[in-house]
Amino acid sequence: MSDFRVRFAPSPTGEPHVGNIRTAIFDWLLAQRHGGDFIVRVEDTDRARAVDGAVEVIIEALKWLGLEWNEGPDIGGEYAPYKQSERLPLYAKYAERLIASGFAYKCYCSPERLIKVRKERSKQQNTTGYDRRCRNLTGEERNALELELRARGENPVIRFKMPLDGTTTIDDLVRGEVTFENRLVDDFVMLKSDGYPTYHLAHLVDDHEMRITHVLRGEEWLPSVPRHLQLYAALGWKPPQFAHLPIILAPDRSKLSKRHGATSLLEYREMGYLPHTMVNFLTLLGWSLDDKTELFSTDSLIANFSIERVSKAGAIFNTEKLDWMNGHYIREMSTNELADALLNFWQAYPPPEIPSLPSHELALEIVPLVQERMKTLRDAAPLVAFLFKERIEYEPDELIQRRMDVASTHMCLEAAHDGLTNLPAFNAESIEALLRGMVKEIDVKAGQLFGSLRVATTGQRVAPPLFESLEVLGRERSLALIADARDRLDVATAAHK
The missing domain is CATH 1.10.10.350 (Arc Repressor Mutant, subunit A)
Structure with a gap:
């Protein structure tokens, strides 16, 4: 095995979005190509948005796609635990280290004050959201505010001290060199008052501790890069290589959302799309081999995938292409393979047209009737509903x-x-x-x-x-x-x- 290590780090806030799953597929393909490790880590520090059972759903989605991982919350590994909520002392340790070394400070501002400050400063140009009031408190001021906060049974947050001048530059694997002015970046919160870290601290600590070499994530995280690189520098750690992936767009070129249709991977499973179709299709959202090849086996994807061929431009989620691709793979299946796929699909999602699960023998007879007419597994049941009706209805x-x-x-x-x-x-x-x-x-x-x-x-x-x-x-x-x-x-x- 090589030292190449990537991670898929979803938040358990609902069903897995196709954009997040695309990142997982990219991670997995790179790990396979380079003989490295693919790690699954659950970033569950946002307790307000956490959804019960979401971790299990994410694991289910990855397994359905056929993505296997080397370390994760379900199988453990050398760097366990793989849930951030079980790693809280680690984040607190590094937050305190940053305070001691002068790179962070405790902030005692109330939520009400922060809202007021943010509102006032939003009217000004070239300012951050927080006014850094607690950055340069005297020891006496800090002690007084600490006592006042403790008396109310509350704790301060811990903020990172961003440099007030200079620039931060990233050499991104997709976007090339991107430079940010430090003065325009907030002194961001690293550790919340409840002891839970924010994404900025938690993912960085975990990536370092778990020896992650490459971080793939959506382009929406690009503005956070100066925070993360400055945090790496303050801790004296070498950052991994970053690749900020293009956003997935709807056909109208707006950001893909539920108003455009399904966005959860498992919705596509329920609609009758094959797992390999989804791997092939999602890989092409932002990556291409030669701008003309569209059908790939898993082995071919592994052999050809590289970050160098990932585009900066947003990728269009074209449902018509997805239907075409799924129909192609359905037609490539053997009679026995498609019979098994249909029976498994009907068992998981019983169609109203079929009152009880057919035998395997009947499924084998059904396949030749429908295989050439199907785009999805869901298409089969309406086509053969007549086989299961006592009386055929028509005028x-x-x-x-x-x-x-x-x-x-x-x-x-x-x-x-x-x-x-x-x-x-x-x-x-x-x-x-x-x-x-x-x-x-x-x-x-x-x-x-x-x-x-x-x-x-x-x-x-x-x-x-x-x-x-x-x-x-x-x-x-x-x-x-x-x-x-x-x-x-x-x-x-x-x-x-």
Whole structure:
């Protein structure tokens, strides 16, 4: 194994967003390519936004994608624990060290004062949100404020002392050199009054302690870089290499959000997308090999992925491309693979069209009916709903095809019923030969005969292949449905006389 170490560090504030999952995929691909370690770490210090069960959902999402990790909250590792809420003494130790070395200070300002100051300073140009009131307190002032705060049963926060002049420059793996003016950056809070660290301190301490070599994160964190690099310098640590990834955009080029549709990875699982589709598709949101290749095996992604080919520009989440890609991978599956995938999907998300889980044998018969017509696993159930219905619902006049009347439709149904009754072998090949020969015998067009039979046996004008559908239905069921269609047509005709 190499010294290459990356981490995926989600916050358990809800279901995993596709943007965060893309970061996890990028991390995992790099670790695989470089023979390094992929670590999962839970950043759960924002207690107000934490959601029960979210950690388990994140783990479930990663496992569904097939991403395996070397260390994490569920499997442990050399640098355990892997939940920040279980590492609080570590952050307090480093916060106190920074105070002792003159790089941090305790802040006693009340929330009310901070709101007032922020409001006043927002009207001024080139100022930070906090006025640094507590930065240069005398010892006497500090002691008085400490006693006052303790008397109320409260604790101060700890802020980092940002340099008041000079610049901070990052050589980002995606964006190149970016420079920030230090005076425009707040003296940010590192440790909150409840003893919990902010992201700025916690992730940095953990990345150092866990020997992380490369940090991939969204471009929204780029403005925080001067805070983090100054904090590294104050602690005397070498920072990892950073790569700030492009934002994921909706087709209208606004930031992708729920108003554009699903944003959680597990929503896409429930919609019937395959795990490899999501890995392939999300990898292409910001990365490309040659601007034309779009379909990659997992091994090919590992062999070709590099940060050097990650774009700075925002990446468009194109659902049409996702559908196309998923349909492609569905069509590439073997009959047995797709049958298993459908059964697993229907078991997890029971479709209303299928009252009980079919047998594996029936699933194998269903696959040829639907495979070429599917974009997602969800598409299959409506297409084969007729296999599970006692009675097929349709209006009798739907049986009558273009340029046909009741009499010619009745003739088609009657002829098909008689022919199928006497057919020696009831399979798709024999059924097709019979019905195509019948077209000439009764002098109708193929589309007319097949259309009437399709409605009679499936209730749908657009349905899976007719001959294969009849084979799966079986002779007895097919004949019963055709006879019922003939009778319903007769009843409807009589009612209109």
